[in-house]
Amino acid sequence: MTTLHLFIYPQLTDEPPKLRALxxxxxxxxxxxxxVIDPHENLIALAHGNDNxxxxxxxxxxxxxxxxxxxxxxxxxxxxxxVRCVISAAEKEWVPTSPYQDYTQSSRQRLVPFRxxxxxxxxxxxxxxxxxxxxxxxxxxxxxxxxxxxAARLDHQRVRTIPWSKWGPTATRVFPFHxxxxxxxxxxxxxxxxxxxxxxxxxxxxGKLRIQATAENVSSVSRPTxxxxxxxxxxxxxxxxxxxxxxxxxxxxxxRRRPMYGTSTLIDREWFLRVSRRVSS
Amino acid sequence: MTGTSPHSQPVLSFFxxxxxxxxxxxxxxxIWLPQIPSHSVPSIEIEVLGDYILVxxxxxxxxxxxxxxxxxxxxVVSWKTGAVSRVSDNLTFIYLSxxx
Numbered sequence: 001m002t003t004l005h006l007f008i009y010p011q012l013t014d015e016p017p018k019l020r021a022l023x024x025x026x027x028x029x030x031x032x033x034x035x036v037i038d039p040h041e042n043l044i045a046l047a048h049g050n051d052n053x054x055x056x057x058x059x060x061x062x063x064x065x066x067x068x069x070x071x072x073x074x075x076x077x078x079x080x081x082x083v084r085c086v087i088s089a090a091e092k093e094w095v096p097t098s099p100y101q102d103y104t105q106s107s108r109q110r111l112v113p114f115r116x117x118x119x120x121x122x123x124x125x126x127x128x129x130x131x132x133x134x135x136x137x138x139x140x141x142x143x144x145x146x147x148x149x150x151a152a153r154l155d156h157q158r159v160r161t162i163p164w165s166k167w168g169p170t171a172t173r174v175f176p177f178h179x180x181x182x183x184x185x186x187x188x189x190x191x192x193x194x195x196x197x198x199x200x201x202x203x204x205x206x207g208k209l210r211i212q213a214t215a216e217n218v219s220s221v222s223r224p225t226x227x228x229x230x231x232x233x234x235x236x237x238x239x240x241x242x243x244x245x246x247x248x249x250x251x252x253x254x255x256r257r258r259p260m261y262g263t264s265t266l267i268d269r270e271w272f273l274r275v276s277r278r279v280s281s
Numbered sequence: 282m283t284g285t286s287p288h289s290q291p292v293l294s295f296f297x298x299x300x301x302x303x304x305x306x307x308x309x310x311x312i313w314l315p316q317i318p319s320h321s322v323p324s325i326e327i328e329v330l331g332d333y334i335l336v337x338x339x340x341x342x343x344x345x346x347x348x349x350x351x352x353x354x355x356x357v358v359s360w361k362t363g364a365v366s367r368v369s370d371n372l373t374f375i376y377l378s379x380x381x
Contacts, residue, residue, distance in 0.1 A: 033337060033353060036328040044335075059357070059368070061333055066357045067369040 032090045037119045037145050044068065045145075047124055049087035052076045053161075054143070056152065072152040073161040076126070077168065078237040088138075089125035089181040093189070119145055121203050123182045123189060126174075128235040137233050140177030142189060142203060144245050147171035173201075173245045174231050188250075200250040225249075290316045291325055293334065295360055309363035314356060323354075334358045335368075 032047040042059040057068040095117040124141040151167035183190040187204030228244040291314040295304035303310035323338040338354040355368035
């Protein structure tokens with residue numbers, strides 16, 4: 001029987017932590033739901049908020065009992081003592097189950113369904129000290145999988161723990177985040193979807209799905225930026241985190257209309273449909 | 282995949298979307314997973330890994346008011362052969378909650 005211990009900190013004080021035990025029938029690994037990032041190599045990402053790190057595993061299917069084989073452990077920004085990190089949401093970008101060019105009559109007759117694609121980016125909602133009302137902070141983190149794996153494969157040890165400084169600044173963007181979860185739209189991420197403003201971050205700077213500004217639309221498309229995002233927070237050991245994964249902001253502001261409420265968004269690759277209701281006074 | 286309810290049993294079904302015909306490469310186009318415990322109502326997610334499907338059963342626990350945990354049972358299903366294997370590792374996600 002495995003017993004997992006968890007430190008719980010008092011809500012409003014900095015008293016020494018109390019040790020409590022979780023029920024013994026749960027596993028010894030603590031992680032958010034598994035995210036398949038590379039179906040060709042059976043690679044899976046696990047987010048361990050309790051350990052302040054990400055784990056890249058290979059699902060060993062061929063073995064008699066399938067198991068998760070740890071390949072890399074990637075540390076998140078170092079924390080000050082007694083700071084708790086909780087990853088409250090984890091999402092991966094939307095990827096098609098087959099390439100666009102395969103949507104043809106002939107491809108419909110193919111007998112290989114369920115094909116899935118490599119994932120380009122992940123999103124994590126990271127909460128620090130969520131039980132401390134005075135110091136609770138939430139940040140969003142976009143992780144570029146190719147950059148992450150590139151940094152991880154530089155070393156040749158069997159299982160490696162990679163410090164944040166070796167991979168994080170180049171492979172991520174960390175920014176204050178006030179919503180629950182970002183919404184994926186292909187390689188893009190909808191970061192803010194308010195009645196008048198839609199903010200999309202485009203991390204597919206080399207891809208075919210680049211958003212183009214036209215004379216007709218009301219969007220402003222920024223140039224790709226590699227300028228660091230400086231996020232400040234007292235929970236981090238260094239007091240701040242600098243990240244510079246390149247991306248572009250796409251901002252659509254509709255100032256002509258009155259605010260709409262109850263917005264929901266349906267996305268189908270290039271197009272999105274917003275459903276809202278207008279409140280009359 | 283069907284949803285789950287108390288005393289339920291998840292089932293994977295492989296059909297062609299346009300015709301509803303059973304998938305010709307699947308030796309068993311309906312695969313039953315182990316029965317769900319009667320006291321649990323997990324949410325189920327699936328991911329595709331080539332010839333296999335990774336099925337994650339997520340169970341929610343609240344062992345004390347301050348936090349809740351979500352435990353994942355992982356299974357690998359070969360959609361061509363119908364073989365179901367349990368992944369040796371279980372995952373537990375701990376989520377702190379301010380609800381009292």
